[in-house]
Amino acid sequence: MLKSLLETISDIGVMSQRDIRRYFRLPQLLITNVILNVVLLLLFNYVFGGAIQTGGVDYIQYFLPGFLVQSVVFGSTQTSVGISEDLSKGLIDRFRSLPMARAAFLSGRVVADTLRYLILVILMIAVGYAAGFRFQGGFFPAFAGVWLIILFGIALTWVGVFIGISVKDVETAQVAGFVWVFPLVFASSLYVPIETMPSWLQAFANINPVTPMVDTIRALSWGTSISSSLWKILVWDLGIILVCLPLALRRYRLLAQ
Amino acid sequence: MDEAIGVTTQSDSENTCPNAFIEVANVAKTFGKVRALAGVNLEVEPGIVFALLGPNGSGKTTLVKVLTTLLRPDTGTAKVGGFDVIGQAREVRNVIGLAGQYPAVDENLTGRENLEMIGRLYHLGRGRARDRAAELLDSFDLSDAANRRARTYSGGMRRRLDLAAALVASPPILFLDEPTTGLDPRSRLNLWEIIKDQAKQCNSVFLTTQYLEEADRLADYIAIIDNGAIIQKGTSQELKDCCGGETHVKMRLADRTQMQKAFEALGAIAPENMYQNPEMGEISFPAPDGTAVLSAVVRSLDAVGVELAELSLKEPTLDDVFLAITGHVAEEGPDTKTDMKSGSG
Structure with missing residues (x-):
């Protein structure tokens, strides 16, 4: 029992090490991702910053918490691509013929992606600081905020894993990723206050998990009260994982059909 | 080799x-x-x-x-x-x-990393996985490329x-x-x-x-x-014996104008279904007894003064077996018909 648990942990470790190496060796994955995010952040801040009314708050102060969330949401589409790549190249057959833990192939990817999100979020915070952003609530709320974003990222990564293992080819995975990610990011409180949207869109934005996620991070970084958004996002995280993780594992088993 | x-x-x-x-x-x-x-x-x-x-x-x-x-x-x-x-x-x-x-x-990993990863997924342990990888890289002549990514x-x-x-x-x-x-x-x-x-x-x-x-x-x-x-x-032999057809003896005459003469001389030792190709000067017939027939051929042709350019036994190949059993050939593509002749020893 203990032996199999230790083996499972070791398997997940070995698989995640492989994915982490991949991120560092394919510059387009980590480096361009970072550069793209930095460029986007600076563009949004200086181009739209003056135009969007955020109720007296500096735009960078309003926008960066959302941007941190966005980098993780977009990042989860890469999970689908990575998984579908392994499936299409036949590498998966080798892994499945090895006596490793069944969950290691998928979980290893999630562990590696968690690390990727952490690097990305810390970098974005650093760039934000250079552009004038400040955590006004102090260290602990900031610390908690970072981990809440990572947790959200882990939940979305399981969505990405499920999509990747379902579509099985790289191009479809790429497109499929953006189809569900764009509405989430834009129809939320991430870029603009929800009150500026038409009412039907407000309805969607209010149930969109990105909204409570962004609201929570804003509250934590501004040092204001976090109201109900914290519980909403925790329920969302848990719900997404409880649905997508078993679905993804089931898909993995169904590869034998 | x-x-x-x-x-x-x-x-x-x-x-x-x-x-x-x-x-x-x-x-x-x-x-x-x-x-x-x-x-x-x-x-x-x-x-x-x-x-x-x-x-x-x-x-x-x-x-x-x-x-x-x-x-x-x-x-x-x-x-x-x-x-x-x-x-x-x-x-x-x-x-x-x-x-x-x-x-x-995994193209993004080096040859060594690929093998170490597999070793650890077989739960060999870190040390043994490393040793085994080095050993295999060596015996598969990949030591020089061990630290290069498999992509290359x-x-x-x-x-x-x-x-x-x-x-x-x-x-x-x-x-x-x-x-x-x-x-x-x-x-x-x-x-x-x-x-x-x-x-x-x-x-x-x-x-x-x-x-x-x-x-x-x-x-x-x-x-x-x-x-x-x-x-x-x-076994390969069993398959050839059961379904590959018979061994044939095949010869080519030095002078193809002697075809008729040779044909008559061989009549005594060959079965009726002799095959001839007058233009090439070739004759062949089934020889289930194998090599014994070779000396008989040489003797009977020698007796009538017919000279041979080539004489061989053609054993059935798995090609014949496959064709006999399935009614179609097994292989496709141009590079597949690599010298079957040497494979029948």
């Missing part, structure tokens, strides 16, 4: 290799409307090289996938090394190594790395799905050496191939698969 050419058998190792064997009973698998396997029955003894021979789409890969736990059969049972491929998949995976039809190596490897190198990956845990049963497809002749000979070595080390090798020559040279036992069913099995 010379030894790669001759046919050797490793059947003496049968008694010493207990657990490595394969039993397949009534295995069927359907994909949508396509019946990939239609009730396969098969037993493979331990410690031999077994070849599953069949054309593209005959069900070879599907059977390998069932035996390596990658695919669940619709019906039937299969045991590998004594373990059930469905109920004891994990145990099966512990005793097998698989090299699939296309090299499955040539096709042959990838194939070797893939095979090394299959051997990391020194599995008693090795599955090779069309291991030499797409390899140049030199790499193919190298690979044959490695496969034979495996059998010498008491490991069973289960290989699939569409090359008759390959099965003929490597395998101790051959099963022919067509349309998802095993249609014939036996």
